[in-house]
Amino acid sequence: MTIYKQFVFDAAHYLPHVPEGHKCKQIHGHTYHLTVFVTGDLQDKEGWIMDFTDLKAAVKPVIDQLDHAFLNNIDGLENPTAELLSKWIWDKIHVQLPGLRKIELKETPTSGVIYEG
Template sequence: MIIYKSFTFDSAHFLPNVPPHHKCRNMHGHTYHLTVYFEGEVTSPEGWVLDFALIKNAVKPIVDQLDHTILNEVPGLENPTAENLAVWIWKSINGKLDGLKKIELKETPTSGVIYEGK
């Protein structure tokens, strides 16, 4: 079974490696939507794969670190594309809880990335 929990955060960034006239080279912001997915068996006697409170406790400090920041200033995110941000988030979550399956990070309602740790 796969369960998920969603989070949002607001951050600004610029993409330093795009061509000089690309609009994303300028500072701009997004309301990011992050969904983390965990896979496992339903346990007894609880009847769940993983306590949603445990997921929140593991992921919220990471989200709080990114919320209302300039992502380029976060160590390891000097080129904060959605793809690089997804990898950074994965590495920050992975190992905190068993069963991390994938993360989905939406930069806008119509654009985002799904990362499965590969």
């Protein structure tokens, strides 16, 4: 069984390696939507895979670091594409969430990435 929790954060960035004239070469911002999926066995006593409060607690420090930040200034995110940002988030949270199955990071309502580690 898989559960999920959604998070939202706002951040600015630019993509330094795109060609000159590309609109993403300029500093701009997004309202990111992150969905974290955790898979596990249903615990008979509690009736859940894990407490949503525990899931939120594992992800919150990362969201706090990213929210209203300039992503290019965060260590390891010099080229903060959606793909590299999703990998960076995964690397930060997978230890606290042993059942982490995948994350979905939307940069816009119609564009995003799914990362499965």
